[in-house]
Amino acid sequence: MPPRKDGDPSVSVPCFYGAEMRYLREQAGLTLEQLAEGSFRGIPLLSRIERGECGMPMDLAVHVDKRLNTNGFFERRCEAVAKARRAGHAEYFADVLEMEQRADAIDEWAPMLVPGLLQTPAYARAVVRAAMPRAADGDVEEKVTARTSRATIFDAEAPPKLWVILDEALIRRPALPGEQMAELLEHIAKMVRATHAIFQILPESGGLHPLMTGEIRVMTFPDAPPVVYVESLHSGQLIDYPPLVKQYRESYDLLRAAALSPAASLSMIETAAGDYRNGKQSTRLE
Structure with missing residues (x-):
């Protein structure tokens, strides 16, 4: 032992x-x-x-x-x-903040929102304002700063290995004006390249898949068992029960298999960024 x-x-x-x-x-x-x-x-x-x-x-x-x-x-x-x-985060997210700084790898499935680690200030501000339309400007800016500053984990000597799968709708839904959408997608591509992350897009043409009910995050650690984090509108849950964690990880593996290749996904997001910048964005991937 x-x-x-x-x-x-x-x-x-x-x-x-x-x-x-x-x-x-x-x-x-x-x-x-x-x-x-x-x-x-x-x-x-x-x-x-x-x-x-x-x-x-x-x-x-x-x-x-x-x-x-x-x-x-x-x-x-x-x-x-x-x-x-x-500071600036929901109470139920506090443990996730601590864990992601110690994670060896972070695997995310994002069907509705770009993950916080990849957000620009403009996108984070739009998301927070949409969720909290009556919030004071100072409260909104505190949350924006907290969310975007999380990306500093990639400045560590041994940063976590990131794997992100985005739903196609996220790059085609105009959550921001064209120029800001272009900046968001360019930022995602830049972060993917800088962190050597694995990035995939799940196309709408893929049909049904194992994780249709919401976003998940799987975090693995060098000296501790993996955990899964699931989040809904006003709550989040950390799951550490090994059989359940195993099921979530298997579902994520099936999602990887259904998604586009990393090279094709990165090419598509960069093309979409150019389309937004030139006012040519389409409603779905070709």
Whole structure:
């Protein structure tokens, strides 16, 4: 059995709380399995928290406080940590932000919106304003900055390997004026080339496919089990249950097979960008 990996509590806030949780759990004589009982959270997530690889969700903090008799210690602190990490993001996205910085690979399926890692400020602003039409300008700009700044993960010494599949409709639906749509598509192509990402387009002519019900993100890690993130309008869910994660990954593999080749996809998005810039955009791919 390989030696366990202990997080260094001096490295980061998640490492500090993870080390504290492990210390208190062991002092209480509990295994990870025993601590997880009744929490509706998987053992892999608790293990990642103890290693400082992700933050603690509020529901789990409440559960841990009760099981370890810590008088609300984790509940009082995890919300402050999450706020610091997610400034400009929805609360349910806080753990995803931490995980994507430690991910070895990120695979995304985007049927409705360009993924945040590939968005331009103009596109992010339009998306936020459409979802929050009554929001103050300052709140909108905070979210735009938070969303576009996520791409700095690719500046790391060992950035995650990115694989993105976009639905054809995303490059043909005029979410912005022509010039800004051209800038968005050119930005996507530039990011794909700069990060050596794998980029595919799923054509409408492909018909039915395994992931018709919504977007997903699969994140794999060098020293932890993979997780899947699914999102809807006002909520998101991290899935770490291994059999379910396996099903999602198999569905994503089937989607890859149905999509256009990376070379053809990149050529099409660059052609579409030129069409928007020249006012020749069509409603669907030829």
